[in-house]
Amino acid sequence: MRVILKTKPRAKPRIPIEAEEIIPQNFLRKNDIKIFEGNKERSLDDLFFVTREGPAVSPDQVEVILTGDTGVIKRVGEYMNAGRIIIEGDIGMHCGNFMSAGEILIRGNADAWLGREMRGGRISCEGNAGHYCAAGYRGEKRGMRGGTVEVKGNAGDFCAEYLSGGEVIVHGNCGDMPGVEMRGGTLVIGGDCLRPCGNMTGGTCMVFGQARQFLPTFRRNGSQEAEYAGKRYRMNVFRGDVANRGKGTLMVRG
Amino acid sequence: MRIEDVVCSFCGCLCDDLVVEVEGTRVINVENGCTLANEKFMGDHRLEAPIRRSGGKWEKVSYEEAIAETAGILLDADRPLLYGWSGTYGEAQTIGVHLAEVLGAVIDNTSTVCHGPSIMAIQEVGHPGCTLGQVKNRADVVVYWGANPVDAHPRHMSRYTTYCDGFFVKNAFRERKVVVVDVRETESSQVADEFVKVNPGGDYAVLSALRAIVRGKRDIIPPDVEGVSREQLFRVADMCIAAKFGAFFFGVGLTMAPGKNKNIRNAIELTEELNRHTKFTISPMRGHWNVYGSNEVFTWITGYPFAVDFARGIAFYNPGETTSVDILRRGECDACLVVASDPGAHFPRACAEHLARIPTVQIDPHVNVTTHLSRIQIPVAVAGIDAEGTAYRMDGVPIRTRKLFQGRYPDDLEVLEKIYAIVKEAKG
Ligand code: SF4
Numbered sequence: 001m002r003v004i005l006k007t008k009p010r011a012k013p014r015i016p017i018e019a020e021e022i023i024p025q026n027f028l029r030k031n032d033i034k035i036f037e038g039n040k041e042r043s044l045d046d047l048f049f050v051t052r053e054g055p056a057v058s059p060d061q062v063e064v065i066l067t068g069d070t071g072v073i074k075r076v077g078e079y080m081n082a083g084r085i086i087i088e089g090d091i092g093m094h095c096g097n098f099m100s101a102g103e104i105l106i107r108g109n110a111d112a113w114l115g116r117e118m119r120g121g122r123i124s125c126e127g128n129a130g131h132y133c134a135a136g137y138r139g140e141k142r143g144m145r146g147g148t149v150e151v152k153g154n155a156g157d158f159c160a161e162y163l164s165g166g167e168v169i170v171h172g173n174c175g176d177m178p179g180v181e182m183r184g185g186t187l188v189i190g191g192d193c194l195r196p197c198g199n200m201t202g203g204t205c206m207v208f209g210q211a212r213q214f215l216p217t218f219r220r221n222g223s224q225e226a227e228y229a230g231k232r233y234r235m236n237v238f239r240g241d242v243a244n245r246g247k248g249t250l251m252v253r254g
Numbered sequence: 255m256r257i258e259d260v261v262c263s264f265c266g267c268l269c270d271d272l273v274v275e276v277e278g279t280r281v282i283n284v285e286n287g288c289t290l291a292n293e294k295f296m297g298d299h300r301l302e303a304p305i306r307r308s309g310g311k312w313e314k315v316s317y318e319e320a321i322a323e324t325a326g327i328l329l330d331a332d333r334p335l336l337y338g339w340s341g342t343y344g345e346a347q348t349i350g351v352h353l354a355e356v357l358g359a360v361i362d363n364t365s366t367v368c369h370g371p372s373i374m375a376i377q378e379v380g381h382p383g384c385t386l387g388q389v390k391n392r393a394d395v396v397v398y399w400g401a402n403p404v405d406a407h408p409r410h411m412s413r414y415t416t417y418c419d420g421f422f423v424k425n426a427f428r429e430r431k432v433v434v435v436d437v438r439e440t441e442s443s444q445v446a447d448e449f450v451k452v453n454p455g456g457d458y459a460v461l462s463a464l465r466a467i468v469r470g471k472r473d474i475i476p477p478d479v480e481g482v483s484r485e486q487l488f489r490v491a492d493m494c495i496a497a498k499f500g501a502f503f504f505g506v507g508l509t510m511a512p513g514k515n516k517n518i519r520n521a522i523e524l525t526e527e528l529n530r531h532t533k534f535t536i537s538p539m540r541g542h543w544n545v546y547g548s549n550e551v552f553t554w555i556t557g558y559p560f561a562v563d564f565a566r567g568i569a570f571y572n573p574g575e576t577t578s579v580d581i582l583r584r585g586e587c588d589a590c591l592v593v594a595s596d597p598g599a600h601f602p603r604a605c606a607e608h609l610a611r612i613p614t615v616q617i618d619p620h621v622n623v624t625t626h627l628s629r630i631q632i633p634v635a636v637a638g639i640d641a642e643g644t645a646y647r648m649d650g651v652p653i654r655t656r657k658l659f660q661g662r663y664p665d666d667l668e669v670l671e672k673i674y675a676i677v678k679e680a681k682g
Contacts, residue, residue: 015333018566034636038332039358039565039586093575113573131574138572139377158516194471198458199514199523213455216472216479217462242474243465244523 001056003027005048007068010037016092017047017208020075024062024102026085027052059083060102066091071111077104080121093130096123099147112156118166120147131175134168143166144185160187165202171229179205182248190228200241200248207252208233218245218250226251263341263638264286264294266540266648267407279661281639288408294639300619300663301633313383317678321669322411322551324582324591325676327613327629331589333565334359337366337578340545341618342641343655346666347544347551351506353674355556355564356681360587360592362578363548364595365560370573372538375518382525384501384535385649386413391420392533395497397433397490399521400457400507400590401539405422406442407648410539415501422499427618427637431497433490435460450490455512456480460487461520467491468527504534509538540648542595544637547646592616593666594637598623617669634666640664 004080005022018036026033033044044050056062059082071090078097087095090108100119104139112130115123117137133155136143143162154172161177163185170178173191182200189196192209197218208228218240226235235251260272272294275283281295304320305312315323328334336354339347340363347363354361365373389396398413403410411417416481419426426464434446435457443449452460456479463479466472468491475484494500502525508517522534528534540546549559556562558571563579574580578597581587582605599622610627617632618624625631635641640661646652 012588015588016586036566039334040332050423106521113572138374141378176512177516195458195513197515198462213459215459215462216476217466217474219474242469242471243462243463243520 001027001062002053002065003062004051004053004065005044006051007065007066007070007073008047008049009108010047011068012038014072019073020078020097022062022064022066022073022076022085023078023080024085025059025081026060027062027064047205071108073223074111077102079162080104090127096121096149099123107108108245109153110151110205114151115144115147115149117142118147118149120166122147123149125149125151125153128153128161128172129155129170131158131163133159133170134166135160136162142183143181154191159189160185160205163187163249172210179203188228197248197250198241198243198250200250201245202247202250205251206235209253211250211252214252215227215241217241217246219246221249223253223254257656257658260658261638261645261653262291262294263543263636263645263655264290265407265543266546267413268543268645268647268651268653269409269413270653274658276659279640279659280681281658290408291384299391299621300636301621301625301631304630304632306613306630308629316628317632317664317669320630321672322676324592324615324632325673325680326351326628327589327615328357328359328673329677329680331357331359331587331613333581333587334589334591335578335581336361336588336591336593337597338364338593339548340364340542341594341637341639342666343544343641343645344547344551344652345643346550346637346670347594349667349670349674350553351552351562353670353677354562355569356674356677358564358567360561360563360565360576360578360581361552362561362576363552363583364542364545364600365549366573366577366579367510367542367600368506368545369509369538370560370577371515372504374515374516374573375522378515379522379526382522382529382535383649385651386537386647388499388535389537390414390418390423390500392422392499393420393497393501394423394429395431395433395493395500396500397435397494397500398442398446398539399504400437400509400511401503401505402436402442402507403503403539404445406505406541407539409427410503411442411445414505431493433493448486448490448493450482450486453481456482457508457517458512458513458520461517463487463493464494465524465527468495468524468531494528494534494559496530497534500528500532500534501578502534503539506540506541537649538627544645546648546650547644547652550646550650550652579605582616585611588612590614592618592624592628593619593670594624596624597623598627616679619663619664632669633663634669635661635663637666641667643667 010133062083067088074092080099109127142164157175159178174193179197187205218238273285306656434443554570562574562577638655
C-alpha cells in the first residue's frame with residue numbers, strides 16, 4: 001500500500017505539528033489518526049490531502065510518502081517498527097524517535113533529534129541533520145542503541161551524544177562535540193568536526209576530515225588503516241577519554 | 255518607619271540583613287545593601303496603570319479590562335508561551351504553571367538564558383552541592399568559574415567567601431584561597447590568589463585536563479591547554495586536592511560558553527573526582543532573584559524545572575525545542591505572556607522581533623524594553639517591597655520576603671488568579 005500525504009495550506013504555518021501517529025503500521029489498522037497542531041487536536045484530513053493506493057496485509061508492505069511543507073512536522077516515524085516512510089522535502093524534529101525497524105528516507109534536511117534513541121532500522125537523510133542527530137533524550141544515559149543513521153550532508157552539535165550501539169555515518173561535517181558521552185557503537189564522520197568524543201567511555205569514532213580543538217585527554221595508541229567511501233586511509237588511533245575510564249577509541253586521519 | 259532583616263529581592267543571594275526606612279509608600283533609605291539593592295528599593299519608575307496599545311499609541315485601561323483582554327488573547331492562541339517568573343514569588347509561579355496546564359501552553363522561566371544548562375547537567379550526573387552557610391563556615395578553597403561576583407552578586411564574597419570569617423575559618427581573608435577562572439580579567443580576578451585565564455570556549459578542555467590530573471594521569475597533559483600552562487593546572491589541582499573543604503561556584507560564563515551543559519557536567523564530574531581526596535562541592539551562581547524558586551515550583555508541579563510544554567495536555571520538556579528562545583526564534587508561538595522578566599532586553603533580536611509581531615502581554619511593575627514590544631502591560635506590586643511571598647536563595651534555601659508597606663497596586667498573584675479564573679471558566 002502506498003499512502004501519499006500532501007500538506008494543506010494552514011493559517012499559521014509556523015505552529016509545529018506533532019505527528020507520531022504517522023507510521024506505516026497505523027495506516028493498516030487505524031482509521032482515526034490524530035495529529036496535534038500546537039495545542040489543538042486535528043484529524044489527518046484536517047492537515048493533509050490523503051491518497052491511498054493499493055492493498056497491504058502487513059505493515060512492511062506500507063509506504064508512506066510525505067510531501068509539501070513538512071519541515072515543521074515533528075515525530076514522524078516515532079516507534080516505527082516496519083515499512084517505509086519517504087519524506088520528499090525537509091522534516092521536523094524527532095523523526096524516527098525510538099524506531100526499531102523499517103526505513104525512513106528524507107530527501108531534504110532533518111531538524112534536531114533525528115533518530116533519537118533509535119533501536120533498529122535505517123534512516124537516510126540526503127540533506128543536513130540538525131543538532132543531537134542520533135542522540136539521547138535529556139538526562140537519559142543511553143542514546144541510540146541500534147540501527148543505522150546516514151546523513152549525506154552535515155550534522156549539527158552533539159551528534160551521536162550517548163551513542164550506545166548501531167552506526168551513525170555523517171558524510172559532511174559535524175558541529176561541536178560529536179560522540180560526547182559515547183559508550184558504544186560506531187560514529188563515522190567523513191568531514192571535519194570540533195572536540196570529538198568528550199567523556200567517551202566506549203565505542204569507536206572515526207574522523208576522516210580534521211578534528212579541531214582536539215581534547216587533551218586522549219592518549220595516542222599507534223595507527224591503523226580504515227576504509228571510508230571505497231578508499232583506505234591511515235588513521236592515528238587514540239584511547240580515551242582519560243578524564244574518566246578512557247575505554248573508547250577515537251581515530252583521526254593522519 | 256525603620257524595618258530590620260529585610261530580604262533583598264534583586265539577585266540570587268537574597269541577602270536577608272537589610273535595614274530599610276519607609277515613608278508612606280516609598281523606601282527612602284537602605285542600609286547593608288549593595289548598589290544593586292539600593293537601586294531596586296529606591297528606584298521609583300513604576301508604571302501607573304494598565305496600558306494598551308491602540309492605533310500606535312498607549313491608552314490607559316482598567317485592570318478588569320486588561321485582565322479580560324489578556325485571558326482572551328491566551329484563549330485564542332494555538333501555541334501560547336508564558337515566560338519569565340523569576341522576579342516573582344512561588345505562590346504566583348504556582349498559578350502560572352496551572353494556567354499553562356489549562357491553556358495547553360509552554361511555560362518557561364529565565365533559566366532558559368542562564369542556568370538551564372546547569373540543571374540539565376545535574377539531571378545527567380547529580381549535584382554534589384551544599385548551602386552557602388557550609389561554604390562560609392568551612393571552605394578553605396573557593397573557585398569562581400565564569401562568574402564575576404564583585405559585579406553580579408556584590409555581597410557574595412563579603413557574606414560567604416573571601417571577606418567573611420566562618421566557624422572553622424577564623425581569618426577568612428588569610429586562610430581562604432580564592433581561585434578565579436575566566437576568559438578575561440575582572441574585578442573578581444583582582445582579589446583572587448590565583449587567576450586562571452582560559453581561551454574563550456576552552457573551559458571544557460581545561461576541566462577535562464583537571465579531571466585527568468586529579469585521577470593521577472598527569473603525564474598526558476600537554477604544556478598548554480587552552481591558554482593555561484600545565485604548571486598552573488597542576489598548581490590549581492594540587493590546591494584543590496589539599497583543601498579541607500572546597501567550593502566551586504560557576505556562572506553564566508561557563509553555562510553559556512560553547513559546550514553549555516557539557517561544561518557543567520564536566521565541572522560536576524571534576525567535583526566528584528575531588529571528593530575521592532577531600533570534601534568538595536559545586537553550586538551555580540543563580541542571578542535573577544527567585545529563579546531557583548521558579549525551577550522548584552515548576553518541578554513540584556510538572557516534574558520539570560523549565561521549558562515545560564503542555565500542548566499535548568501532559569508536561570513535556572526538551573531544552574532546545576521547548577525553550578522560549580528557540581520557540582520565539584522559530585516563530586512558533588502566537589501569543590506570549592511575560593511575567594516578572596524583561597526578555598526584550600535579554601533575548602536575541604529575532605526573538606524580540608517575534609514578540610513584537612504577536613500579541614504580547616507583560617505583567618511587570620516597570621516600563622522596560624519588553625513594554626515596547628507588548629500590546630498590553632499590567633503593573634503590579636514589587637515582590638519583596640509591596641508584595642510578600644516565598645523565594646529561594648541560590649543554594650535552594652527558601653526565604654519568606656515581607657511586604658514593607660501597603661501600596662496601591664495588586665500583586666502578581668491577584669492578577670494571575672483573575673486571568674486563571676476566566677480561562678478556567680472558558681475551558682470548562
Ligand atoms: S548581593 Fe544581591 S541580594 Fe545581596 S544586597 Fe546585593 S543585590 Fe541584594
